[in-house]
Amino acid sequence: MEALKLTRALKSNTALQTVTQKHGHVRLANYANKSWRINLDRRESGPAMIVASLDGPSTSTRYLQQKQADLFIRPLTQFHMDQNPNKDEEMVVAKLRLVAAAAADRAEMHGVLAEQRDGWNKLLLASLTNITLAALILQALPNNDSNNVVATLLYGFSTALMCGVNKIQPSQLAEEQRMAARLFRQLNTDIHTNLALPPHLRQDKCAESFLAKAYKAVLALDEAYPLPLFPGMLDKFPKIVRPTVWWPQHEQYHQTQNRRPHTLVTRNEKRETQPQRQRDEKPNKTAVRNEKRPHTDNNTTINGWSAEVEEELRGISETLKTGDIAEYVGLSRKVLGANSILAIAGPLLTGIAGALNLNGAMLSMSMVAGVLGVVGNTLSHAGQVGMVFEMYRNCAGFYHLLDSSISDTLSEADPEERENGELFHWRLALQLGRDPHSPLADSASKFAGKLF
Numbered sequence: 001m002e003a004l005k006l007t008r009a010l011k012s013n014t015a016l017q018t019v020t021q022k023h024g025h026v027r028l029a030n031y032a033n034k035s036w037r038i039n040l041d042r043r044e045s046g047p048a049m050i051v052a053s054l055d056g057p058s059t060s061t062r063y064l065q066q067k068q069a070d071l072f073i074r075p076l077t078q079f080h081m082d083q084n085p086n087k088d089e090e091m092v093v094a095k096l097r098l099v100a101a102a103a104a105d106r107a108e109m110h111g112v113l114a115e116q117r118d119g120w121n122k123l124l125l126a127s128l129t130n131i132t133l134a135a136l137i138l139q140a141l142p143n144n145d146s147n148n149v150v151a152t153l154l155y156g157f158s159t160a161l162m163c164g165v166n167k168i169q170p171s172q173l174a175e176e177q178r179m180a181a182r183l184f185r186q187l188n189t190d191i192h193t194n195l196a197l198p199p200h201l202r203q204d205k206c207a208e209s210f211l212a213k214a215y216k217a218v219l220a221l222d223e224a225y226p227l228p229l230f231p232g233m234l235d236k237f238p239k240i241v242r243p244t245v246w247w248p249q250h251e252q253y254h255q256t257q258n259r260r261p262h263t264l265v266t267r268n269e270k271r272e273t274q275p276q277r278q279r280d281e282k283p284n285k286t287a288v289r290n291e292k293r294p295h296t297d298n299n300t301t302i303n304g305w306s307a308e309v310e311e312e313l314r315g316i317s318e319t320l321k322t323g324d325i326a327e328y329v330g331l332s333r334k335v336l337g338a339n340s341i342l343a344i345a346g347p348l349l350t351g352i353a354g355a356l357n358l359n360g361a362m363l364s365m366s367m368v369a370g371v372l373g374v375v376g377n378t379l380s381h382a383g384q385v386g387m388v389f390e391m392y393r394n395c396a397g398f399y400h401l402l403d404s405s406i407s408d409t410l411s412e413a414d415p416e417e418r419e420n421g422e423l424f425h426w427r428l429a430l431q432l433g434r435d436p437h438s439p440l441a442d443s444a445s446k447f448a449g450k451l452f
Contacts (some may be wrong), residue, residue, distance in 0.1 A: 092207040093195065096257035099214045100191040106218070107184035109227060114179070121170035127383045128165065131158045132350060132374045139357060139367050148357055155354030155370065159347045162377055166343035168229065169236040174385030176234065179394050180225035183246055187217055203419045216248040236386060237340055241332045243325060244397030247404070304421025313406050315441045319448040320403040327447065328396035335389040342380035349373035395452060402431060402449075 135154035138147045194202045204210040277314040281364035292333055300306060350373035356366035379385070406428070412418045429436040433451030440448070 014047075020342065089207060092211050092337070095211055096191055096195060096207075097216060099211070099218060100188045102347040103184045103188040103191070103218055106221070107181045107188065110177045110181035110184060110225065114174050114181060117170050117177060118174040121174060121381060121384070124161070124165050125298040125378070126159055126171060128162055128377055128381075129374055131161070132370055132377075135353070135357075136367055136370050136374075139363060139370070143360060143363070152357050154355045155350050155357065158373075159351040159354065162347040162350060162373075166346065166380065167236070168233065169339075169343075169386035171381060171384035172236055172390045173229070173233075175384075175394075176225050178379060179390070180246075181222060181223055183225075184218075187214070187221070201420055201423060205417065213248065220248045221246050235301050237336065237343070241336060241393065242392050242396075243329060243400040245400070246397065247401055301421075302415040303379070303418060303426075304423070305415040305418060309421050309425065310410060312439065312441050313410060313428075316448050317406045319441070319446070320399050320406075323445075323447040324399040324449050325396050325403065328392050328399070332389055332392040332396060335385060335392060339380060339385040339389055342376050342385060346373050346376040349376060399449060402428065412448055 131154055135151040135158065138151040138154070141147050143311070194204075194210060199205055202210070204213060213405045224244065226234070337439065349369045353366045353370035353373060356362040356369060409418055409424060415421070418424070428439055429438075431451070432449045434440055438443075442448075
């Protein structure tokens, strides 16, 4: 009768259930003149169980008899298994929240700098245009020595300022900071999202490993998009154009580049790929017993992974390399070439205009050179060609990140240790701008992404 009453109390008392699920155990003092202990029993398979036992000097750690214990056991299905953390887990969560707070703070700082440097671009463009036009107006006035001297000085100042502006590329600086702010906000969101998910659905099931990746991601972003202008400014005219890399380069990824990623294969396929001498040797029973995962066939699904899914992801990875990444790297090179020409032409033409202005007989040619210099500078900065170059390079980096994510995931030998295959497929499809319910591989298209 006492057991039945306690069972009803557990089912009806929501507050007691919540405390039990959060803290692992709670004492129900003086219920039916007895003290009870409620434990959260973690099991290797199936849901967690709430188990009640008598609490006393000799029974504090001993469960009731099985017939009685059956009445005190109820599944814990609506709460995640990690809602009973130990002190180490609580410390990891606290550190993750610190990393998330740092990422949010970085996002705000980069957002402020993006607005500031976009303002630089507008103000410097307007200043350069007005200075050069003032020099042209002075040249158009009746010819006298004072006007020519002032026009020459204005051309010289415009040339020097234009060289400095073309060196730092304010529109590109603003795009770098906007991208950094977005990526830090994304990192902050990812941390909170992973903390809210059950452990078996997270991208990284080990909390310590996820913490290491999170703070390394912050450091990698700091290096990819530095806050100060000097020193540390990124090269605006690189000799070799590569996709932007803003994530930590995992050691495991580099070690697996020259070998074929792990594949879910059948027993017969695996036997056919083994050398004859190896097949003839007696198998090592210890190695077989300690193998991380069992042999599976093409129809077997482990944690959402199968041979068919892996083969599809390899096809997507190859398409990303040959199609999307190569396309945007090529576009980046073309825009960089155009921006380099404009960056050289503007100061060069204004400098020529100032030099020709010293010779009164070549006044018309000086004015033409000055007008062309203003046009070149306007095309470069009003058209924000530097920003377009950075945008294309970031697009290539985005697809390079997806390719790295696929390679890193497939390099994990045990499917149980990977992110859930179905969730990985959904996330990849959404990032590529594709329908998650449709196959990602499209033989009719040479590009994997449809987002941009």
